Amino acid sequence: xxxxxxxxxxxxxxxxxxxxxxxxxxxxxxxxxxxxxxxxxxxxxxxxxxxxxxxxxxxxxxxxxxxxxxxxxxxxxxxxxxxxxxxxxxxxxxxxxxxxxxxxxxxxxxxxxxxxxxxxxxxxxxxxxxxxxxxxxxxxxxxxxxxxxxxxxxxxxxxxxxxxxxxxxxxxxxxxxxxxxxxxxxxxxxxxxxxxxxxxxxxxxxxxxxxxxxxxxxxxxxxxxxxxxxxxxxxxxxxxxxxxxxxxxxxxxxxxxxxxxxxxxxxxxxxxxxxxxxxxxxxxxxxxxxxxxxxxxxxxxxxxxxxxxxxxxxxxxxxxxxxxxxxxxxxxxxxxxxxxxxxxxxxxxxxxxxxxxxxxxxxxxxxxxxxxxxxxxxxxxxxxxxxxxxxxxxxxxxxxxxxxxxxxxxxxxxxxxxxxxxxxxxxxxxxxxxxxxxxxxxxxxxxxxxxxxxxxxxxxxxxxxxxxxxxxxxxxxxxxxxxxxxxxxxxxxxxxxxxxxx
Amino acid sequence: xxxxxxxxxxxxxxxxxxxxxxxxxxxxxxxxxxxxxxxxxxxxxxxxxxxxxxxxxxxxxxxxxxxxxxxxxxxxxxxxxxxxxxxxxxxxxxxxxxxxxxxxxxxxxxxxxxxxxxxxxxxxxxxxxxxxxxxxxxxxxxxxxxxxxxxxxxxxxxxxxxxxxxxxxxxxxxxxxxxxxxxxxxxxxxxxxxxxxxxxxxxxxxxxxxxxxxxxxxxxxxxxxxxxxxxxxxxxxxxxxxxxxxxxxxxxxxxxxxxxxxxxxxxxxxxxxx
Numbered sequence: 001x002x003x004x005x006x007x008x009x010x011x012x013x014x015x016x017x018x019x020x021x022x023x024x025x026x027x028x029x030x031x032x033x034x035x036x037x038x039x040x041x042x043x044x045x046x047x048x049x050x051x052x053x054x055x056x057x058x059x060x061x062x063x064x065x066x067x068x069x070x071x072x073x074x075x076x077x078x079x080x081x082x083x084x085x086x087x088x089x090x091x092x093x094x095x096x097x098x099x100x101x102x103x104x105x106x107x108x109x110x111x112x113x114x115x116x117x118x119x120x121x122x123x124x125x126x127x128x129x130x131x132x133x134x135x136x137x138x139x140x141x142x143x144x145x146x147x148x149x150x151x152x153x154x155x156x157x158x159x160x161x162x163x164x165x166x167x168x169x170x171x172x173x174x175x176x177x178x179x180x181x182x183x184x185x186x187x188x189x190x191x192x193x194x195x196x197x198x199x200x201x202x203x204x205x206x207x208x209x210x211x212x213x214x215x216x217x218x219x220x221x222x223x224x225x226x227x228x229x230x231x232x233x234x235x236x237x238x239x240x241x242x243x244x245x246x247x248x249x250x251x252x253x254x255x256x257x258x259x260x261x262x263x264x265x266x267x268x269x270x271x272x273x274x275x276x277x278x279x280x281x282x283x284x285x286x287x288x289x290x291x292x293x294x295x296x297x298x299x300x301x302x303x304x305x306x307x308x309x310x311x312x313x314x315x316x317x318x319x320x321x322x323x324x325x326x327x328x329x330x331x332x333x334x335x336x337x338x339x340x341x342x343x344x345x346x347x348x349x350x351x352x353x354x355x356x357x358x359x360x361x362x363x364x365x366x367x368x369x370x371x372x373x374x375x376x377x378x379x380x381x382x383x384x385x386x387x388x389x390x391x392x393x394x395x396x397x398x399x400x401x402x403x404x405x406x407x408x409x410x411x412x413x414x415x416x417x418x419x420x421x422x423x424x425x426x427x428x429x430x431x432x433x434x435x436x437x438x439x440x441x442x443x444x445x446x447x448x449x450x451x452x453x454x455x456x457x458x459x460x461x462x463x464x465x466x467x468x469x470x471x472x473x474x475x476x477x478x479x480x481x482x483x484x485x486x487x488x489x490x491x492x493x494x495x496x497x498x499x500x501x502x
Numbered sequence: 503x504x505x506x507x508x509x510x511x512x513x514x515x516x517x518x519x520x521x522x523x524x525x526x527x528x529x530x531x532x533x534x535x536x537x538x539x540x541x542x543x544x545x546x547x548x549x550x551x552x553x554x555x556x557x558x559x560x561x562x563x564x565x566x567x568x569x570x571x572x573x574x575x576x577x578x579x580x581x582x583x584x585x586x587x588x589x590x591x592x593x594x595x596x597x598x599x600x601x602x603x604x605x606x607x608x609x610x611x612x613x614x615x616x617x618x619x620x621x622x623x624x625x626x627x628x629x630x631x632x633x634x635x636x637x638x639x640x641x642x643x644x645x646x647x648x649x650x651x652x653x654x655x656x657x658x659x660x661x662x663x664x665x666x667x668x669x670x671x672x673x674x675x676x677x678x679x680x681x682x683x684x685x686x687x688x689x690x691x692x693x694x695x696x697x698x699x700x701x702x703x704x705x706x707x708x709x710x711x712x713x714x715x716x717x718x719x720x721x722x723x724x725x726x727x728x729x730x731x732x733x734x735x736x737x738x739x740x741x742x743x744x745x746x747x748x749x750x751x752x753x754x755x756x757x758x759x760x761x762x763x764x765x766x767x768x769x770x771x772x773x774x775x776x
Contacts, residue, residue, distance in 0.1 A: 002617070002620070005618045006618060008614065009606075009618075012606055013603035013604075013605055013606060014605075015605075016604075016605025016606055016646065017605045020646060082601075082603075083601040084601050084602050084603050087595070087600050088595075088597075088600075088602070089615075090566075090567060091565045091590065091595045091597075092590055092591070092593075092615075092618055092619050092666075093587050093588065093589075093619070093620075094587070240567065241566055241567060241569035242569060
């Protein structure tokens with residue numbers, strides 16, 4: 001069995017860059033400390049602070065979004081392997097099942113490292129202190145992550161051999177099943193409580209709130225068994241002649257179909273005819289030109305569709321979730337929809353898309369134009385163009401459903417999006433300069449995103465507390481922060497872009 | 503037009519590689535239109551053809567990386583449809599413009615591919631060191647691949663194809679980026695392997711090299727072979743005289759068949775379907 005070797009090869013190929021830049025390893029150690037903020041909550045379970053944390057976790061189970069993000073990626077992509085794997089591993093005598101098992105183990109390792117490592121210290125502490133609530137919370141997150149990875153890998157293989165639409169329908173069904181607690185949450189008088197037990201996410205909520213262990217744990221065990229069964233079925237399929245190759249730098253790819261379309265660009269750069277016509281004719285407004293180019297390409301390659309699809313599928317389970325600790329209303333009333341937390345991560349996803357799809361064409365811009373600022377600004381508008389309508393649609397839906405407060409939500413999300421989009425450009429060029437996309441860089445990206453999102457978020461929190469006198473000043477501060485930081489990021493991005501060697 | 507006078511007379515059971523009437527279409531656009539060839543034990547067969555003529559597709563089908571639509575591929579007596587994995591342990595492969603994991607050291611790269619190919623651990627270390635000495639890479643043993651030159655990477659890829667002591671070598675443009683000295687060393691190794699009974703299928707654009715190095719040459723165009731044989735045989739085909747070079751033969755045979763669809767575009771079309 002070559003499973004061990006393939007697995008180790010992937011791990012070393014992913015983290016090998018740390019050997020070149022040892023200081024980067026510190027970032028990984030820092031991941032461990034992100035979850036330290038939960039420790040006071042674990043100690044003070046039942047207190048005011050503990051309740052705020054529990055309530056926020058229930059309302060904003062952002063960690064649960066990521067497994068679903070993985071799952072949703074099968075809607076639009078196939079069983080992908082990296083280029084070196086196709087040429088050097090699949091061309092050897094290893095079987096499909098060996099490869100699939102190794103890949104699944106690798107994915108599990110990565111997903112646990114990315115999404116569970118920050119929770120590791122609180123998890124151990126909750127076990128030591130026998131805090132049952134937190135033990136189950138962390139365990140449930142862990143389980144959902146595992147189920148998602150198993151399902152994703154299985155479906156990616158099965159999708160190759162059966163009717164694609166049937167498989168896609170099955171995935172949609174699973175997502176709906178995952179979201180069933182919504183129905184009960186929305187219309188408790190019509191839909192029964194047991195719908196919670198069908199969904200792993202629902203099970204977690206039951207475990208946390210209703211003090212009922214047996215049924216939800218059985219349900220989670222069923223989901224694990226089901227996903228293992230699918231993996232077993234998938235490992236019996238010879239998928240090697242049909243696998244699709246992805247570029248090396250997107251080996252760790254958290255979502256969407258960003259890996260699918262690189263080849264089109266590789267093709268499009270062959271021959272002078274493929275160079276955008278505007279680069280010859282020197283368009284008058286290069287910002288508009290680059291924005292238009294990016295938007296056209298996004299439509300042409302279906303990113304927009306994928307993005308909207310993914311967003312709404314991710315968004316659905318969270319739109320109606322309501323706080324359980326109702327007594328907290330008197331103390332704080334954060335009226336933001338959890339959906340906006342997805343928006344925060346939009347630019348991060350864009351960065352990946354851009355690195356994959358446009359990265360191969362950077363040489364065109366470098367060779368034919370020196371308008372790097374226009375180029376950066378064009379990309380910035382591209383990001384806003386895609387994300388703003390989504391925010392607006394979500395806002396309108398919520399307004400009509402009277403679920404969340406529209407104005408603070410839109411203010412928060414738009415300002416955050418502007419800052420993060422500008423940072424997204426900066427981050428993308430930085431990735432291109434490094435010529436790699438490793439998990440380490442994803443860590444760094446996430447940390448920065450969280451930090452960047454904090455100032456507007458904090459201001460909004462304060463605004464919620466002191467709603468009357470400071471409102472105008474805080475709004476002004478938020479806007480100044482947004483504009484200043486967006487400009488600085490774009491300016492820095494241009495400097496980095498000038499240094500990129502192609 | 504008979505593309506190979508010897509093909510129909512050849513006993514498939516004697517061939518190390520036997521490809522017969524293989525067809526492949528991507529999304530209804532033809533890439534291979536009934537290609538047939540064979541490679542005998544210890545023979546070097548050159549595969550030449552214009553860009554997008556189907557050389558890489560043929561090699562990938564032999565390797566089981568692409569699924570053929572029709573036809574027979576036998577490798578070392580294994581029908582690749584019935585035994586899709588076993589035969590691969592006897593194959594070495596150098597891909598065209600390969601990407602290799604850049605954050606492994608040169609030694610690790612060969613070590614892991616050796617282990618994946620089930621080379622016992624106790625012999626693997628000496629084997630890798632011997633190989634690296636052979637192509638002057640021993641000093642680079644502990645260096646990350648990202649810091650190696652293009653030629654060195656290509657040499658490394660070539661060495662990885664030898665690690666399992668293959669009986670059939672499939673080389674897709676193996677000399678890209680390698681300096682003349684390196685090319686000479688690799689040619690010597692290939693000659694040595696051929697003398698020891700290793701069969702080689704080599705896709706190349708270097709016609710001079712193919713003329714001097716290969717025992718036979720298959721010229722393919724539009725997804726099928728238009729002529730196969732040794733140089734003498736091919737000279738007779740074009741009737742241009744005794745001094746005719748392979749380049750002249752190639753140009754004569756392929757110029758009548760313009761309008762080849764680039765297979766990369768065809769492959770891309772296939773990808774888009776998913």
